[in-house]
Amino acid sequence: MVTKQEVSGKWDAIVGSVKQKYGQITDMDLKRVEGDLNKLAGLIQQKTGQSREQIEAYFDECCASADSVVGQVSEFASGAGEALREGYDHAASQARQGYKSTVKTLSRHPLESAGVALGVGLAVGLVLGISIGAQRERELTWRDRWHR
Numbered sequence: 076m077v078t079k080q081e082v083s084g085k086w087d088a089i090v091g092s093v094k095q096k097y098g099q100i101t102d103m104d105l106k107r108v109e110g111d112l113n114k115l116a117g118l119i120q121q122k123t124g125q126s127r128e129q130i131e132a133y134f135d136e137c138c139a140s141a142d143s144v145v146g147q148v149s150e151f152a153s154g155a156g157e158a159l160r161e162g163y164d165h166a167a168s169q170a171r172q173g174y175k176s177t178v179k180t181l182s183r184h185p186l187e188s189a190g191v192a193l194g195v196g197l198a199v200g201l202v203l204g205i206s207i208g209a210q211r212e213r214e215l216t217w218r219d220r221w222h223r
Contacts, residue, residue, distance in 0.1 A: 116131065
């Protein structure tokens with residue numbers, strides 16, 4: 076038979092399983108026996124006519140399946156955590172390699188690197204300036220633009 080500690084941790088799973096198997100047991104019935112497995116067994120026995128041994132065997136199955144589900148969830152979470160750690164380690168390794176490669180390239184070609192940075196900065200500045208200016212133009216009416 077299932078112990079009280081096992082029941083307290085698995086009560087919701089047991090109740091859900093009992094609701095599925097024994098449709099004649101109502102939520103009100105379950106509230107009356109809240110947390111007491113002996114009362115629940117008596118209720119099932121009264122409503123279904125099953126023997127006490129059958130009901131206790133059913134409770135043992137419920138607890139075993141609840142353990143199985145918890146184990147599966149735990150294994151999944153553990154695997155997901157490991158995959159996340161591996162992904163992070165891979166991304167960090169790639170970032171370090173990229174940083175080292177960039178530093179090496181900058182140290183070998185400092186003037187070219189400064190020229191490229193200047194060119195990219197000018198291009199980005201021009202694009203932003205044009206887009207901001209275009210937005211201001213759109214805000215003016217046609218008469219304002221005509222009289223400019």
